[in-house]
Amino acid sequence: VYDAGLFEYAAFTFGMNWGVFSPGSCAFLEANGIPSEPWNLNYPSIGVSELAGTQTVIRTVTSVASGKETFKAKVVAPPGYDVTVTPNSITLNPGDSATFEVTITNDGSGPVDEWRFGSLTWKASKYAVYSPIAVKGALFSAPAEIFGSGETGSASFDVQFGYTGSYTAGAHGLIPATITTATVVQDPDQEFDPDDGFSNAHTFNLSGVAFFRLAIPPEATEPDADLDVYVFDPNGDLVASSTAGGTEEVVDISLPADGTWTVYVHGWQTIGPDSTYDMYTWAVPLATGGNLVIDSAPTSATIGSVETITVSWTGATAGQWHLGAVSHTGDSGLMGLTLVNVDNR
Known part of the structure; x- marks a missing residue:
């Protein structure tokens, strides 16, 4: 069996950025060796939704057999992918556990944005433990966000490619946060309604x-x-919210449509009749340029390869919180962004 309890599922929600638990709780889980990567939830099925090149998945299996058994791995690889299991043989007494790794690699024919399916079966003399494998290829894989500090600084991160072709890294920003200070009153029924007067509306063009x-x-x-x-x-449609317990609110909108956006801050629980807050906002420009620069980056992509991008910045004012981005552009256009978060508060 594959055991997963409260801590494992809590770490999974952190990895999914669902905002269910505080960063302090997530740090506690990580410090105790509980992985937060969604693909490492100790679940029988194995799924990787954005595979660019190679991904390794970790699982721990516990024997419920009545006696000592040796299990051997039998793999049916998803079409377009190679799958290796390490170790590929495990011997367990009743109640014993073993950890193994499953490495999935695009062999060059795994399609982008399409699911492919296979399986892993641990076979013993009287038992068979089956796990489906589902993989969807991606053009690239890179961190969603990197962090730094200092008026002048640099940072590096890796990008892995799921295609062969052209590639360009672009630098956007940095820009300092705009801080809006306001006071919101307590909502008696704690139900958000933009028209009931218990939320502050802030507009952004x-x-x-x-x-x-x-x-x-x-x-x-x-x-x-x-x-x-x-x-x-x-258009007046609700497209995002942040309602985590306590006040630790973050909302991200990638490539927002041009126009007037409205942000409501709701007084679900104020201290006394009202609470004052500072709201930080950033609008990172689509155009490249600014005090964030690309020092080194690949100029082409090869499927499965891992390359390093190095960025640096100057003039990030002390006492301010700055945000920028590295854009990843390939043959099909903009593929995604890696945010650069420089907090000098």
């Missing part, structure tokens, strides 16, 4: 923006206050 972020960190309001955030697009 966005044009040519690659990435829009807003944040109300815990230190930006009173301790124990619980403020929530709701974001409406230029």
